[in-house]
Every structure is written in C-alpha cells, then in structure tokens.
Amino acid sequence: MSEAADLLQRLVAISSESGKEDGVVQALEEVLRGLGWEPRREGRNLYALLGTGGPVLLLNSHTDTVPAGEGWSKPPLGVREGGRIYGRGANDAKGCLTAMILGAARAYAQDPPAGRVCLAATCEEEISGQGLGALLPLLPRPDAAVVGEPTGLAPAVAQKGLLLLTVTVRGRSAHAAWGGGVNAVHAAARDIVALSALPFEREHPLLGRPSLQVTLVKGGTRHNVIPDRCELTIDIRTTPDYRPEEIVALVQKAVGGEVEIRSRRLESVATDPGHPVVRAALAARPGTAPFGSPTVSDWVFLKDVPTVKVGPGDSRRSHTPDEYLETAELEEGVLFYERLIRGYHALAK
Ligand SMILES: [Zn+2]
Structure with a gap:
C-alpha cells in the first residue's frame, strides 16, 4: 500500500475537532521523527525545519477539522474504498498536510534544494484560534509561504x-x-x-x-x-x-x-502573480491557472508574506458528509509539493 494513503488514513482515524488536536499532533510528531526530522511543539502547533541556509519557504496546513456532523454513509473516522479515502478531514486538510510532509521529505531526501523549508502543522484554523497566528512569531521569518487547502492543485493568489x-x-x-x-x-x-x-x-x-x-x-x-x-x-x-x-x-x-x-x-490578501512562489506552483502542475478564492484560510496571518494557497482535493467537498480525497489526488499532491519546493528554491536563490 502507498505510504501517502497509509499516512492520510492514520491521520483521519484520529478525531481532531478544533481545540482537540492533541492526538493528531502526537501522531504527527512521531511521523516527523520517523522521517529523521526534529519537530518542535508549541501548544497544539507543530513545526520542523529542513535544510540549511537560503530563503525560508513556509509550508502550512491545519490539523483541526469541523465536527463530523450528520448524514454520513461512510465512517467519519475513515475508510479506504474505490480509490478514495473517506473521512472527516480527508480533504480539508489532512490530505494537504500528508502531501506536504511527504513532498518535503522527498525533496530533501536526495539532491536537496539550496534553501530551507519550515513545515508547520497548526491547530484551530476552522475557528480562527490559536493556530498559525500564534505560532508565526516563533518561526524564522518566511520569504514565501504555501497554505495547504484543497484547490485541485491550482494556486489561489488572492483570497477574500x-x-x-x-x-x-x-x-x-x-x-x-x-x-x-x-x-x-x-x-x-x-x-x-x-x-x-x-x-x-x-x-x-x-x-x-x-x-x-x-x-x-x-x-x-x-x-x-x-x-x-x-x-x-x-x-x-x-x-x-x-x-x-x-x-x-x-x-x-x-x-x-x-x-x-x-x-x-x-482581511483580504493577494500575491503578485509574478512572484517566484506563484511561478513555482504553476510550473509544478502544468495546465493550471492562478485564481481568486472566496474562502478565508490561515493565509490571513501571512499578510506581508508572498503566499499561494494550493493543495490536492476540492474545496466543495470540505465540511460535507462523506468528505473524501482520491488516493490519486493525494499522490499528485506529494509530487506537486516536491516540485514546488525545488522550483521555488531554484527561482529564489
Ligand atoms: Zn481547511
């Protein structure tokens, strides 16, 4: 079975409604240690630094989910079926988080880019709470950022x-x-x-x-x-x-x-479409176009940092019963983030 699908299923199996992310943060800490990283925990936020020297690219996504709610025909804590992983958070945003972690792991396993990545898994995104906003002052200042939310791998360069x-x-x-x-x-x-x-x-x-x-x-x-x-x-x-x-x-x-x-x-945020982080995102997935997103995300905390919001999955599946991510989308996401990291550091150096 695939490493990415296994990891996503493991994360979806741990309930993590906003404010109750401890279990999933603990599991992620083990996962990151298993990759040879040195994760640091601040409250229910977790981050790890990869690489040495060069610009810092922040990769951020959230560990919390909205409550499962009613109307499910599949188990909300996850099942793999017909090329899909169902479960609350599979699409928003544990799939993005999984793909970011494994994409970064691949980028730094061999022929590492000449720059750093700061991977931050943050809490309370769904309630605009003590997540990225609280963690950001403790991180090295990012030169650019990627917020992992399901966008079908097209980069949002503006957000309402x-x-x-x-x-x-x-x-x-x-x-x-x-x-x-x-x-x-x-x-x-x-x-x-x-x-x-x-x-x-x-x-x-x-x-x-x-x-x-x-x-x-x-x-x-x-x-x-x-x-x-x-x-x-x-x-x-x-x-x-x-x-x-x-x-x-x-x-x-x-x-x-x-x-x-x-x-x-x-507040509303936007990034210059010519910025290296946007160009790297577009090059990582030929055929996509930048778009404007109507939904808010933790990007609001990155007002002064050139940022794209991009990840595998479809925002319209978020917060619905039988939320899912296709395992093919997940695999594409891993490859996408690996390319994005490499492309950004090639352009930014
Ligand atoms: Zn989300």
Missing part, C-alpha cells in the same frame, strides 16, 4: 476577507393593537433593502466585487408588542480593493441603524 458587522435598529415599543410607537423590525426591513442595493464599483481581476449578505435578523419579543429593537448581522466578503473602513462607511450611509464592527481581522 471577512468583515462582520452588526446593525442595531432602534424604535419605540407600543401595544400592537393600539399602534403608535416605532416598529424597529419595519425599519430594519428598509435597511435590508438598502443593503442589498449597496454599490461596490471596484472589481478585482480575480476576486470580483465584495459580496454582502444579511445573514441573521433578531427582532421582537412577542406577537402583540411593537418591537423597539432589531439587530442585523452582515457578512461581507471583502477584496483588497476596499479598506474595511471604507465598507463600514458605505454601510453606515445606507442604513438608518447604528453600525458596529464585530470582526475585521480576517
């Missing part, structure tokens, strides 16, 4: 950010039968209509325009009371063409309610 806002609309309560008062839910409805027409004129070549969705509405307490308060949650997927403050100002201008920023730290 997430800006989360709350709009609080206030009214004045009264008895529904008598009328009077000011209905905050009605006022919020007008705000929702205004928000759906919000103009985002600047269009990013790969990410398009920012998108805005009202995703939660909370208002009213009883059927017979005119509500005095309604709260809207707004999920905005941003592009590098708009500063978060600009978007907040646009929203504030459109609505009657009071706007508050709930989260703005997951």
